[in-house]
Amino acid sequence: MSFDLSLIASSLPKILQGLGLTLNLLAVSTLFGLILAVGILLMRLSRRAWLVWPARAYIYFFRGTPLLVQLFVIYHGLPQFGFIRQSVFWPILRDPYWCSVIALSLNTAAYVSEILRGGVLGVDKGFIEAGKALGLSKFQRTTRITAPLAVRLALPAYSNEIVSMLKSTALASTVTLMEMTGVARTIVADTFAPYEIFIAATIIYLVLVWIIQTAFTLIETYTNRHVRKI
Amino acid sequence: MSMLDGWWDDFFFGLVTVLQVFSVSLVIAVVCGLLGASAKLSKSRVLRGIAQAYTIVFRGAPELLVLLLFYFGMAIALTQVVQLFDPSVKFIDLPPFWAGSIAIGLIVGAYMTETFRGAFLGVDRGQIEAARALSLKRHQIFRYVRFPQMWRLALPNFGNHMLSIMKDTALVSIIGLEEILFVAKMANSLIHRPFLLYMTVALIYLAITTVITLAVGWLEVRANRHLRGAR
Known part of the structure; x- marks a missing residue:
């Protein structure tokens, strides 16, 4: 079987041209997703049914359907409606980049809000009672006790979600975006050497995953420095 | 919904395809997961290394990339193997069904490896020692002691x-398998109702994932029935 190692080496720089867009999609969607997730989390944790139920429905829908289908509904589906084509949002919803960002953000927000909720529910009741006993207001208890502890508990799961997001950015290639997978697919269409090119792309993704995981290990070590064994 | 008249049968067969891919992938994933977990827990350094590499690669690479690699890569490999026997063959296409099912099975198998490994470690050592004391054979210990208790933890x-x-089965439409997303694409090229069609696909997926969630919930209740009333 012909397997050309030099082709892997020579295709790496070409695929790396898509790295910028991959990281851009990852960073922008992660940021939007996190902001949205906090909003959904607050709705989900409130005691008002009219806030809880929309949040539950949102999480149920976005976790229960494939991201690819969500992306298609937004990118191919929304232009079906005339009022969307006439609206001020049309320049955004026409653009595959923004459609990918919207789909990735909406999708990750559902997962992240559940991850954060797990963190909030994991905070020891005793700490919050101690805060009450010290006369802290509800806002102070949330920002100074619950939030920092919840974030620390949620970090490991959140790092997995970032890795999962990195992998999801590959789906943007299905709506014509030239991120790393998109570039790799184009090169394969030209050279028809799928093994070498896709393996080269996989290597880059694995390096990125390693960087993300190492970064989060450092953050986790920092946030847990009080329990470090001396 | 009358817009979709004439397409329901296509959606139905698409759904059947989705369920077939799901079943085959699930079997492959469970087998890979059990093998991977056994390899990770084995004393052999070689096996541990192979299992480690397997989980790192298949959990780190994008699903779409693995799928494309399998679909296009395996077609080339298969062609070359067949050409050894019959040089007149120019190209053999690997059916997208098998490329897709194997790729998804291997990816999720890597995740299951970690789950099963953790669950096997969660089984009380004393249980296995007791089984040995009763002179059960290795496969009997696996079958009657380790697996049933691991299963409850892994659920x-x-x-x-x-x-x-x-959810990964949706990706198989990209390599041309006629499942529901593919049906929606085809229907769209004729009736131009993309939102309606893709939303229908989303709702079909939502219905299936709901059934799976409910089924797993029921299995969890069943698997933990010995704990009921204890607290």
């Missing part, structure tokens, strides 16, 4: 992996 994560498999 919640196992349910999530089943949902991942189900």
Whole structure:
């Protein structure tokens, strides 16, 4: 079987041209997703049914359907409606980049809000009672006790979600975006050497995953420095 | 909904295809997961290394990339193997069904490896020692002691992996398998109702994932029935 190692080496720089867009999609969607997730989390944790139920429905829908289908509904589906084509949002919803960002953000927000909720529910009741006993207001208890502890508990799961997001950015290639997978697919269409090119792309993704995981290990070590064994 | 008249049968056969891919992938994933977990827990350094490499690669690479690699890569490999026997063959296409099912099975199998490994470690050592004391054979210990107890611990994560498999089946439309997303694409090229069509696909997926979630919930209740009333 012909397997050309030099082709892997020579295709790496070409695929790396898509790295910028991959990281851009990852960073922008992660940021939007996190902001949205906090909003959904607050709705989900409130005691008002009219806030809880929309949040539950949102999480149920976005976790229960494939991201690819969500992306298609937004990118191919929304232009079906005339009022969307006439609206001020049309320049955004026409653009595959923004459609990918919207789909990735909406999708990750559902997962992240559940991850954060797990963190909030994991905070020891005793700490919050101690805060009450010290006369802290509800806002102070949330920002100074619950939030920092919840974030620390949620970090490991959140790092997995970032890795999962990195992998999801590959789906943007299905709506014509030239991120790393998109570039790799184009090169394969030209050279028809799928093994070498896709393996080269996989290597880059694995390096990125390693960087993300190492970064989060450092953050986790920092946030847990009080329990470090001396 | 009358817009979709004439397409329901296509959606139905698409759904059948989705369920077939799901079943085959699930079997492959469970087998890979059990083998991977056994390899990771074995004393052999070589086996541990192979299992480690397997989980790192298949959990780190994008699903779409693995799928494309299998579909296009395996077609070339298969062609070359067949050409050894019959040089007149120019190209053999690997059916997208098998490329897709194997790729998804291997990806989710890597996740299951970690789940099963953790669950096997969660089984009380004393249980295995007791089984040895009763002179059960290795496969009997696996069959009657380790597996049933591991299963209970692995169930919640196992349910999530089943949902991942189900959602990954949508990717197989990219390599041309006629499942529901593919049907929606085809229908759209004729009736131009993309939102309606893709939303229908989303709702079909939502219905299946709901069934899986409920089924896993029921299995969890069943698996933990010996604990009921204890607290």
